[in-house]
Ligand SMILES: Nc1ncnc2c1ncn2[C@@H]1O[C@H](COP(=O)(O)OP(=O)(O)OP(=O)(O)O)[C@@H](O)[C@H]1O
């Protein structure tokens with residue numbers, strides 16, 4: 001280095017380390033005097049007693065010139081006077097293709113606490129959605145391997161769909177089927193705010209060894225601090241973006257978006273936001289579009305996203321469900337009544353919509369789907385009459401037809417967890433069934 005270069009470097013180098021000091025802890029928040037930070041910066045907190053321990057936290061707000069921090073992990077070691085150092089950077093994760101097949105925590109580190117492989121690229125978790133003008137339109141079907149979806153709710157590569165259901169109606173099982181059976185290049189499965197017991201069950205049972213080989217799983221269970229659950233959603237999305245930009249067709253499966261909204265509410269209330277609808281704070285409704293707009297098509301690859309949304313007592317007008325429905329390109333409603341009848345996947349076709357189906361399906365397929373819907377809806381309208389035996393055969397040709405076809409359709413739509421049917425095959429079966437041939 002030339003002398004002038006050295007001087008220049010010295011002038012720009014940050015040779016003094018600035019520390020802040022913890023002085024208060026209220027609930028989930030830690031307040032410190034300094035250091036100089038911006039919102040979203042990652043900071044290291046050094047507990048005084050344990051010299052070689054470092055706790056990672058994030059700047060979540062400011063109050064009267066004090067910094068409000070929230071640790072990523074549960075901790076009891078921080079005390080008054082603990083030093084706070086800022087990295088002056090927001091959270092980033094290490095990614096490369098060598099991570100395919102691994103299970104990570106909400107911050108992108110291996111869940112089994114093993115070391116990450118070397119040579120990974122550092123990738124920021126908070127990113128802007130692609131420029132709307134540069135996004136490729138959706139034109140290609142995704143074969144999900146689930147008959148009810150491929151035939152009646154066709155999904156395009158790069159489409160974003162909500163799976164709306166009450167608890168225990170089959171959301172996770174359906175996500176598992178999608179992960180195992182779809183023709184995407186890679187699955188990114190985010191299990192956020194769910195029960196710990198379910199994680200291993202999902203990975204071993206629903207996903208299986210073969211499924212895991214083409215997946216990356218992000219886990220932040222309900223016992224993890226709210227911030228780590230929220231970061232899990234951003235980390236999963238960032239991993240998808242990394243692979244999309246390499247040209248991959250990625251499937252993102254996020255279970256559940258409602259629990260992310262709840263985590264954001266927890267964080268918002270702790271940092272002093274006012275509660276609005278159902279106790280949700282304004283930042284919840286700011287987070288949703290920020291997160292959901294990032295998936296979809298990009299310049300080269302695509303992210304097809306499936307977000308589960310919990311609807312209490314099947315109330316579709318619940319504020320999070322309502323906000324999410326407006327942001328996505330489709331919603332699948334799982335029906336408790338169907339699940340109780342053993343009809344799985346319990347998708348209520350008439351209440352569900354794929355907003356892109358018209359654009360990406362053939363005329364014959366759309367015709368068959370239209371007829372199927374009209375048969376199901378005629379049956380639904382007259383269900384009570386039919387079931388109590390008050391309907392007299394021959395009164396209406398439409399109802400006669402509905403009675404004849406409804407059981408066959410329901411049988412066609414039901415599918416075992418381990419069964420996979422490619423979309424061209426199921427669409428052909430639907431056309432045969434509707435046009436009177438054998439299914
Ligand atoms: N395709 C299917 N075939 C057979 N049984 C199914 C199917 N899908 C779901 N089930 C049954 O429904 C039960 C609940 O499913 P699942 O755990 O997927 O629901 P969930 O909506 O994710 O529940 P939670 O709200 O508790 O997370 C499963 O244990 C299983 O018995």
Ligand SMILES: [Mg+2]
Pocket residue numbers: 171172173255
């Ligand atoms: Mg579940």
